[in-house]
Amino acid sequence: MTSLEKLGLTPRRLAILAAALAAIVVIAGCGWWLVRTMGATRVTAYFDRGVGIYAGSDVRILGVKVGEIDEVTPERDRVRVQLHVDRGVKLPKDLWAAQVTPSVISDRYVQLLPVYTDGPTAQSGTVVAEDHTMTPVEIDQVYASISTLAQALGPEGANKAKPGEQGALTDLLDVSAENLAGNGQAMADAIAGLSKASTTLADSRDNIAATVKGLNTFVTMLAENDKQVRTFNTQLADLTQYLAGEREDFTKALNLLATALSDVGAFVRDNRDALSSNVQGLTEVTKVLNDTKTAQAQILSYLPVAASNLDQAYDPDSGTLTLRPNLPDLQDPLGTACKLADLGKLMPGNPQFAQISATLGPLLAQCGNIAKQITDGVRTPSLNLPLGILSGANLQRGSVPGTVPGRTAPSVDGVLPSTPAGTGPATSAKPAPSSASATPSASAKPSAPSSTRPTAPATGGAR
Structure with missing residues (x-):
């Protein structure tokens, strides 16, 4: 009896x-494949050639494997490559695909680019058209190009x-060798300078682009305004x-100008200190004028009046100026003192000082009231206070030639009769003597003949 028979394993049981x-x-393999491919991003890319690309080839990002190629199908003038990317790997929406050859003789892999950073992502089923794919040049194409050039x-x-001459290329090489002999350092310096110039241009590319845009705008403006140009x-x-x-004439004028400028330069050089002090003084005067500009504006406003x-x-x-000062505060000295x-x-x-004014405010108000009562008590219609004519409270009684009479002045009973404004007071009850036998008094002198000169209205002080 064999060991299998001892274990009870018959051929039938072994087959089962x-x-x-x-x-x-099989189930484990299918499960592993489903788990691996479930949630993967499937992409279809179209290339103009598919040399070295097979099902199972790698799909990489920055050289790191992230998926595999599932199927390679040739079509009329292109190759369709179906691939998948592992779950969890994000791809940018603007996706590119390139075939990469790691060595001269080896299978190729598909490189996806660019690397996803942020923004929208490519979904499963994305198609990468031929204008977004790149294929490397084949080695036979390189050899053919070299052969054609040779x-x-x-x-x-x-x-x-x-016959008897060298070819043009041979002559070019000979002349180049003669010219470059011993100029290696100069060539190196020239190349280094060219590199620096290229670096400078690269660093200034934004400014150069802005300049080109400005020139474009300028040229466009000139084209639009061709008639005016x-x-x-x-x-x-x-x-x-x-x-x-x-x-x-211009030559003569320029010669004279040169002479004048020379004289001015000599004058400035000889009087530098005086000019400096004058400019400093002018600065102070200008500052004073600026500080008093409000007063100057008022003066200019009132000066014509x-x-x-x-x-x-x-x-x-x-031949006189008929003026009088108008000082209203002198008619109320107590109020002025308050x-x-x-x-x-x-x-x-x-x-x-504002606090002091607020503290003294009630006292000063009471002082003003008391002063007003005192002033009103001593002021009567028949009594002229001192300097009343200067305060505007009273006008002159007598008529002065060339002035406005104003209103009727008050009088004291029994002393001076009230007379209408514009007439002189009566000197006595007797009739005035005739002009032939008597001299008129100062107050009763005849009025001056009328003049066509206009008179000012009686506002404040009458003329």
Whole structure:
């Protein structure tokens, strides 16, 4: 009895066990394949050639394997390559594919680029068209290109020589060798300088691009304004002809200007200190003018009015200026004293003086009321306070030639009768003597003849 028979394994049972093991292996392989490919990103890429690309070849990103090629199908003038990328590897939406040859003789792999950083991703089923794929040049194409170049430069091509002469390429090499002999360092320096110039241009590429854009804008503007440009050129030509015709006068003027500039330079050099001090003084004057610009504006505003009033105040008949000061504060001295006691107005804006003014405010207000009562108590219609005529409270009683009489002045009963404004007061109850036998008094002198000169209205002080 064999060992298998001792274990109870008959041929039939062995066949069943082998079939079960095979099924387990197949199921495990299918499961592993499904798990690996489940969730993978499938991509279809089209290349113009598919040399060295097979099913099972690697799919890489930056040289790292991330998937495999599933199928390679040739079509009319292109090759369709179906591949998948492992689950979890993200691809950019703008996907490119390139065939890469790691060595001269080996299978190729497909490189996907660029590397995903952020933004939208490529979904499963993405198609990469031929304009987004790259295929390396085949070695036979390289050899064919070299052979074609050698034939073009050989004795049957550019280097073809006449009997007894050298070919053109041979002459070129001989002349180049003679010219370059001993100039190795100069060539190296030239190449180094060219490298630096290229680096400078590369570093300034943004500025160069901006300059080119500016030139493009300028040229476009010139093209859009071609008529104006032509007119400008014509006018410039006329100006050039005019300057050419007047070149002698311009030469004389420039010579005189040179002489004048020389004199000015000598003057400045000899009077440098004085000019410097004058400029500094002018700076101070300018600063004062700037600091007092508000007062200057007021002066310029009031000066025409003052000049007009001065002109109207002139009496051509008597040759005098009929003026009087208008000082209203002198008619109320107590009220003026109360106002002067407000120390806060001495320094406006000063917090301490403002506090003093606020503290004294009730007292000063009461002072003003008391002063008003006193002033009103002593002021009567028949009593003229001192300097009343200067405060504007009263006008002159007598008529002055060339002035405005104003209103009727008050009088004291029994002393001076009230007279209408513009007439002189009566000196007595008797009739006034005739002009032939008596001299008129100062207050009763005849009025001056009327003049056509206009008089100012009685505002404040009458003329």
